[in-house]
Amino acid sequence: MTVEVTRTGDGLRLARLDLFFVELLRQIPVSADPGDSDAARERIYPAAINEPRGTPANEDWRSYVHPELKQLFTTTSQTVREDLEKFEQLDDSEDNWAFEIPAAHFDQWLNVLNQARLALSARFEFQEKEMNQSGPGTIETVRDLSLFQVHFYGFLQECLLQDLAA
Amino acid sequence: MGNGETTVEKESSTRSALDIPWNVVVHNDPVNLMTYVTMVFQRVFGYSKERARKHMLEVHQQGRSIVWTGVREPAECYVEQLQAYLLLATLEKAK
Numbered sequence: 001m002t003v004e005v006t007r008t009g010d011g012l013r014l015a016r017l018d019l020f021f022v023e024l025l026r027q028i029p030v031s032a033d034p035g036d037s038d039a040a041r042e043r044i045y046p047a048a049i050n051e052p053r054g055t056p057a058n059e060d061w062r063s064y065v066h067p068e069l070k071q072l073f074t075t076t077s078q079t080v081r082e083d084l085e086k087f088e089q090l091d092d093s094e095d096n097w098a099f100e101i102p103a104a105h106f107d108q109w110l111n112v113l114n115q116a117r118l119a120l121s122a123r124f125e126f127q128e129k130e131m132n133q134s135g136p137g138t139i140e141t142v143r144d145l146s147l148f149q150v151h152f153y154g155f156l157q158e159c160l161l162q163d164l165a166a
Numbered sequence: 167m168g169n170g171e172t173t174v175e176k177e178s179s180t181r182s183a184l185d186i187p188w189n190v191v192v193h194n195d196p197v198n199l200m201t202y203v204t205m206v207f208q209r210v211f212g213y214s215k216e217r218a219r220k221h222m223l224e225v226h227q228q229g230r231s232i233v234w235t236g237v238r239e240p241a242e243c244y245v246e247q248l249q250a251y252l253l254l255a256t257l258e259k260a261k
Contacts, residue, residue, distance in 0.1 A: 043254075044252065046249060046256070048242070048257055049256055049257050049258065050191075050258060057257075065246050069246075110202065111250075111252065114197075114198065114251075114252045115252060117197050118195075118197050118198075118252055121196070126196070127196070128196040131196040132196070150197070154199060157199055157202060158199065158201065161202060161205060164205070165201075165205075
């Protein structure tokens with residue numbers, strides 16, 4: 001499995017993508033959605049004060065701030081979804097796709113990649129030890145695949161951050 | 167209504183509650199990348215890279231860092247901004 005990453009000046013180009021990585025990229029906004037996972041929702045929309053959720057300050061936060069955060073995350077997710085409609089198939093083989101993350105959208109990508117990593121980690125209760133490893137040795141379960149996603153999305157974040165810092 | 171004094175007391179107690187210094191605290195999580203957290207501190211607070219990195223290392227090594235202290239309203243704005251970057255940030259009254 002290989003992914004070629006190149007800085008183009010206009011963005012970050014990912015090439016030599018096989019269908020597995022194409023699908024992982026397409027899953028970014030899907031994974032970012034906490035869906036029916038309470039753990040993921042609580043991590044993406046945290047309380048304001050380290051007190052039980054029902055306290056007045058936290059209820060106010062839930063009423064006034066969380067909708068603003070939701071609006072922001074929906075907008076960033078939509079940008080990433082639109083970018084993800086622009087894969088190029090470079091030849092007839094199914095294992096040679098390319099894709100460019102536009103520099104103007106790096107912030108949105110960082111945000112959605114983070115949402116996805118946090119939501120997956122909360123949903124599957126990944127431990128710090130698993131996060132510090134380089135990824136699952138083999139992919140045999142949905143949990144293994146999700147851990148691989150978290151590491152791959154982290155790799156993309158590092159590439160974007162390096163580009164932003166350059 | 168004859169309760170003007172009560173109203174004044176309520177206002178002053180609300181005012182003093184708002185004026186108590188509040189800490190903006192960022193808590194560790196194993197997901198956010200260290201480079202990302204450093205960048206967020208630079209962007210949100212305008213901290214130098216060195217200062218941002220110092221707070222990031224506090225979060226990573228000690229589990230939390232007080233990244234800003236001041237009156238409640240701007241503290242809430244900072245917490246909202248940090249949460250928009252998906253950091254685990256909360257408010258607490260300064261001791």
